[in-house]
Amino acid sequence: MPDVVGYRAKIGVIVPSTNTVVEHDLNRIRPAGVTFHSGRFFVEATDLSSDEAFLYFLDLIRDTIPTAVRDVMTCEPDHILMGMSAETFWGGKEGNAAFEARVREISGDLGITSGADACNAALERLGVERIACITPYQSVGDEQVHGYFTECGYDVKRVHGLKCATATSIADVTPETIVDELRRLDGDDIDAIVQCGTNLSMVEVADQAERWLGKPVLAINAVCLWHALRTMGFDDQFSGHGMMLREF
Secondary structure, three states: OOOOOOOEEEEEEEOOOOOOOOOHHEEEEOOOOOOEEEEEEOOOOOOOOOOOHHHHHHHHHHHHHHHHHHHHEEEEEOEEEEEOOHHHHOHHHHHHHHHHHHHHHHHOOHHHHOHHHHHHHHHHHOOOOOEEEEOOOHHHHHHHHHHHHHHOOOEEEEEEEEEOEEEOOOHHOOHHHHHHHHHHHOOOOOOOEEEEOOOOOOHHHHHHHHHHHHOOOOOOOHHHHHHHHOOOOOOOOOOOOOOOHOOO
């Protein structure tokens, strides 16, 4: 329900306790009259250095995400934005739908933006077919990303995971590293690059990369905001944060 500062909308943002990028990215772009309100869920095990550690991390956050959703609902938001993405890609389209259904058990009939669904909606809007993906994940996470987008009908040429050692160290990845990885991923065989992992700071780099690559580079935090705004019927456009918010 809007109030005097969020007089257009209040968006509840569900964020891992280890994440330092989502709130920064959203507030840099923030439309007038739209406010963001975080529900931060506890991450007990930050180690992501192996497939086994990555799976353990996911098992634990499945128990703490509902508490964050419950807490943020007390500010009476108009929409829920999931500021984490790995879990939303897990199990393909069916897995994402089941995840959103679990959130709706707490949030009711509010609209929900998940990273996986937002990226799919953006790719559909762009009309692209062949993609490559960059993630901070281990191989087990990259496989889920590949599977989700393949199931959505895209020809996934490459998925490159940075294999970040911890959930917090994802935010340590430098723009220079990301630029190098984007150049490695690019090729004449892809129409767009998709970034997964909301603690990977990439909005500004993606916006710049679209110019020198000549194709869409979808930074997940910008795409999630685009999806949330358009779902709520807002058509605000912004420069400096990627093609989706600039043109669509």
